[in-house]
Amino acid sequence: MSSPRAVITGLGVLAPNGLGAEEYWKALLAGESGIAELSRFDTSGYPARLAGEIRDFDGAEHLPSRLMPQTDISTRYALVAADWALADAGIDAGAGIDDYDMGVITSTSQGGFDFTHREFHKLWSQGPEYVSVYESFAWFYAVNTGQISIRNGMRGPSAALVGEQAGGLDAIGHARRTVRRGTRVVLSGGVDSAFDPWGWSAQLAGGRVSTADDPERAYLPFDGAACGHVPGEGGAMLVVEDAESARERGAPRMYGEIAGYAATFDPAPGTGRPPGLRRAAELALADAQLTPSSIGAVFADAAGLPAFDAAEAQALREIFGPYGVPVTAPKALTGRMYAGGGPADIAAALFALRDRVVPATAHTTSVPDSYGLDLVLGEPRPVRADAVLVLARGRHGFNAAVVLTTV
Amino acid sequence: MTRRVVITGIGVRAPGSSGTKEFWDVLTTGRTATRRITFFDASPFRSRIAGEIDFDAAAEGFTPRETRRMDRATQFAVACTRDALADSGLDFGTLDPHRVGVALGSAVAAATSLENEYLVMSDAGREWLVDPAHLSPYMFDYLSPGVMPAEIAREVGAEGPVTLVSDGCTSGLDAVGYGVQLIREGSADTVLAGAADTPVSPIVVACFDAIKATTPRNDEPETASRPFDGTRNGFVLAEGAAMFVLEELEAARARGAYIYAEIGGYATRSNAYHMTGLKKDGREMAEAIRAALDEARLDRTTIDYVNAHGSGTKQNDRHETAAFKRSLGEHARAVPVSSIKSMVGHSLGAIGSIEIAASALAIRHNVVPPTANLRVPDPECDLDYVPLTAREQRVDTVLTVGSGFGGFQSAMVLHDPEVTSV
Numbered sequence: 047m048s049s050p051r052a053v054i055t056g057l058g059v060l061a062p063n064g065l066g067a068e069e070y071w072k073a074l075l076a077g078e079s080g081i082a083e084l085s086r087f088d089t090s091g092y093p094a095r096l097a098g099e100i101r102d103f104d105g106a107e108h109l110p111s112r113l114m115p116q117t118d119i120s121t122r123y124a125l126v127a128a129d130w131a132l133a134d135a136g137i138d139a140g141a142g143i144d145d146y147d148m149g150v151i152t153s154t155s156q157g158g159f160d161f162t163h164r165e166f167h168k169l170w171s172q173g174p175e176y177v178s179v180y181e182s183f184a185w186f187y188a189v190n191t192g193q194i195s196i197r198n199g200m201r202g203p204s205a206a207l208v209g210e211q212a213g214g215l216d217a218i219g220h221a222r223r224t225v226r227r228g229t230r231v232v233l234s235g236g237v238d239s240a241f242d243p244w245g246w247s248a249q250l251a252g253g254r255v256s257t258a259d260d261p262e263r264a265y266l267p268f269d270g271a272a273c274g275h276v277p278g279e280g281g282a283m284l285v286v287e288d289a290e291s292a293r294e295r296g297a298p299r300m301y302g303e304i305a306g307y308a309a310t311f312d313p314a315p316g317t318g319r320p321p322g323l324r325r326a327a328e329l330a331l332a333d334a335q336l337t338p339s340s341i342g343a344v345f346a347d348a349a350g351l352p353a354f355d356a357a358e359a360q361a362l363r364e365i366f367g368p369y370g371v372p373v374t375a376p377k378a379l380t381g382r383m384y385a386g387g388g389p390a391d392i393a394a395a396l397f398a399l400r401d402r403v404v405p406a407t408a409h410t411t412s413v414p415d416s417y418g419l420d421l422v423l424g425e426p427r428p429v430r431a432d433a434v435l436v437l438a439r440g441r442h443g444f445n446a447a448v449v450l451t452t453v
Numbered sequence: 454m455t456r457r458v459v460i461t462g463i464g465v466r467a468p469g470s471s472g473t474k475e476f477w478d479v480l481t482t483g484r485t486a487t488r489r490i491t492f493f494d495a496s497p498f499r500s501r502i503a504g505e506i507d508f509d510a511a512a513e514g515f516t517p518r519e520t521r522r523m524d525r526a527t528q529f530a531v532a533c534t535r536d537a538l539a540d541s542g543l544d545f546g547t548l549d550p551h552r553v554g555v556a557l558g559s560a561v562a563a564a565t566s567l568e569n570e571y572l573v574m575s576d577a578g579r580e581w582l583v584d585p586a587h588l589s590p591y592m593f594d595y596l597s598p599g600v601m602p603a604e605i606a607r608e609v610g611a612e613g614p615v616t617l618v619s620d621g622c623t624s625g626l627d628a629v630g631y632g633v634q635l636i637r638e639g640s641a642d643t644v645l646a647g648a649a650d651t652p653v654s655p656i657v658v659a660c661f662d663a664i665k666a667t668t669p670r671n672d673e674p675e676t677a678s679r680p681f682d683g684t685r686n687g688f689v690l691a692e693g694a695a696m697f698v699l700e701e702l703e704a705a706r707a708r709g710a711y712i713y714a715e716i717g718g719y720a721t722r723s724n725a726y727h728m729t730g731l732k733k734d735g736r737e738m739a740e741a742i743r744a745a746l747d748e749a750r751l752d753r754t755t756i757d758y759v760n761a762h763g764s765g766t767k768q769n770d771r772h773e774t775a776a777f778k779r780s781l782g783e784h785a786r787a788v789p790v791s792s793i794k795s796m797v798g799h800s801l802g803a804i805g806s807i808e809i810a811a812s813a814l815a816i817r818h819n820v821v822p823p824t825a826n827l828r829v830p831d832p833e834c835d836l837d838y839v840p841l842t843a844r845e846q847r848v849d850t851v852l853t854v855g856s857g858f859g860g861f862q863s864a865m866v867l868h869d870p871e872v873t874s875v
Binding site: 087088091092093116145146149150155156159162165166167169170171173174177178179180181182183185186187188189191192193195196198199200201202203204205206207208209210212213216220223227240243244245246247248249250251252253308309310311312313314319322325384440441442443444 | 499595600607612621664666
């Protein structure tokens with residue numbers, strides 16, 4: 047008996063350049079950027095001030111008022127993206143799916159950080175009795191899984207994974223695994239946000255954030271002048287579903303199949319062993335039973351620092367040959383959304399399969415020849431492809447790869 | 454043919470002990486290791502008791518550089534990893550690194566380090582804005598704790614799948630369950646799995662104070678953790694870690710490894726009810742138990758011992774008792790059930806793995822650890838909770854369960870690999 051096939055039947059995206067999956071996709075094709083000076087607090091004393099910030103979003107317009115005092119902004123993003131993904135998939139209380147047959151698997155790399163910063167502040171400036179009764183769960187990394195499960199009555203196998211930027215793809219890989227083990231629907235994806243002064247500073251402490259002040263020159267994936275990334279917030283939630291189940295209930299659409307997934311880890315520095323990104327991609331291709339030649343486009347991790355960009359370019363050269371596949375990095379328009387980045391890339395990749403067009407990598411103008419990279423620049427590029435590859439890396443050595451195919 | 458997964462190495466750091474042998478000694482003598490908080494001045498707090506570990510990083514062999522780089526929870530996880538490796542007798546140098554994975558659980562990850570950093574950069578809470586120049590270079594890793602499993606991967610040279618499973622208080626069960634799945638599906642042959650949490654810090658104490666989840670029995674720290682007792686009034690916060698070497702059964706047999714137990718079944722469900730509250734009926738935990746037994750292909754009557762979540766809150770112990778009755782039927786009244794949290798407290802994401810260690814050791818030694826401090830019966834908790842004294846009996850199959858904020862309900866079945874399916 048073959049394992050069930052896992053398809054994606056619903057998308058919900060909240061990105062700095064678009065609220066809603068289709069809006070995000072349109073913004074990517076139009077090259078609309080969500081990168082601007084961070085407005086949440088006075089950033090004048092900070093070495094970096096540009097962020098991919100979500101504006102014009104008020105959680106209270108989308109969520110019941112009782113959820114507002116108990117949720118960090120990132121959890122509001124997760125809940126709303128989940129609502130949108132379920133609506134897109136046509137799954138509601140009347141969809142006839144057993145509550146144990148619906149799970150929730152999310153990723154966050156920062157938890158409810160803005161919320162927790164305020165509670166730390168209350169504890170130390172006022173005292174323990176001022177700490178919110180919600181702090182015990184509004185902060186922790188499992189909060190989005192729990193809140194989505196409660197809001198939507200989903201009682202199936204659920205989890206929360208952390209792997210910095212790679213964690214979002216790991217969540218989707220685990221959702222696929224869970225569907226293959228017999229759960230009909232898993233709502234999966236990731237979001238992140240840490241744009242309070244402490245969260246912002248912590249991101250700067252990581253040493254990879256661009257300090258450039260021109261929004262069009264700050265995050266330049268694969269450019270010879272790459273100088274770090276711009277932190278973003280937001281992400282995407284996807285409905286991952288057993289293909290048979292989707293057909294049975296007459297799901298409005300199947301965006302594509304998660305045909306392959308793999309995760310690897312880099313060897314310790316100094317061992318002389320090669321990094322793991324290439325192997326993750328090759329394992330995901332093997333898992334999908336596809337050869338590199340069938341991949342129509344790659345959605346790259348696109349770290350935006352020369353050493354990391356060169357390593358990713360090398361992995362792609364080794365797999366596809368020099369200039370062997372169109373490569374793009376939509377996150378140049380949103381900043382890196384950490385756990386939200388991979389799932390948002392998956393949403394974009396599914397639209398690319400649907401519309402047969404790959405969005406361009408914004409802002410980057412000059413890719414070193416040594417990269418041997420066919421980076422889609424300037425205008426979106428039409429492609430004829432039934433399969434795409436999405437890559438992500440996380441700080442300290444995480445690598446994840448997902449292969450998506452048309453259904 | 455389904456690949457079967459076994460535990461061949463164990464490392465534990467729990468209150469009252471500094472290694473697996475001492476840990477088991479604490480459990481079987483029914484000693485309690487909870488005490489008045491010594492890590493900071495707890496006088497402003499409602500609950501001032503914890504299961505603290507007297508951990509000496511230098512004596513554990515950590516270099517000053519490692520001690521600087523690694524958060525306390527990471528140090529615990531690495532110490533347990535080293536113990537588990539030695540215990541397994543497996544020479545990781547001979548393994549293909551591509552086939553080795555890591556699945557680490559933690560609920561609050563670097564909470565203690567976050568708080569230390571907070572105090573520095575906020576001038577002890579006076580400043581809202583932050584001068585980034587005052588931040589530790591490790592601050593990013595405290596915000597985004599992928600570094601924890603990464604350190605384990607470096608320790609063992611793993612280049613396969615590596616992840617941090619952060620499902621709150623079921624993380625320790627779920628991370629091991631994740632590792633089992635990696636081996637079963639063929640993504641890895643060997644996995645370092647387990648969990649660590651070091652939450653004994655003011656912010657975490659304040660979190661649980663705020664919802665009165667921890668006990669205020671501050672005058673009786675040694676007997677404050679009272680799972681299933683009629684006078685229980687909250688859990689005792691603790692720190693700890695446990696790590697396991699998981700291997701595919703045939704590979705373990707081929708190298709003549711000592712096999713503690715097979716992990717035959719694992720399942721998790723969510724209650725979709727409340728972030729911190731539990732319904733009385735135990736429905737979702739019962740479903741997880743049924744699913745785990747189903748995966749293990751074992752009848753419920755084969756369970757020799759139930760290692761309970763038994764946190765000692767009013768609602769948990771009642772909820773869990775209902776779940777056992779619902780899932781195990783009549784057998785719930787026949788099988789011994791105990792909570793080691795009565796002795797080592799509740800180390801949030803870590804405790805699930807510590808309880809797996811206790812379950813594996815129960816199989817190894819044919820001893821059921823007791824529920825300490827259980828003196829006053831509660832009419833709502835009417836099973837055999839093995840009060841006060843450990844019990845020698847045949848233990849081939851153990852059910853261990855966890856329940857956590859966010860609604861997670863997880864169950865795992867461990868058994869002697871010679872126990873055959875129904």
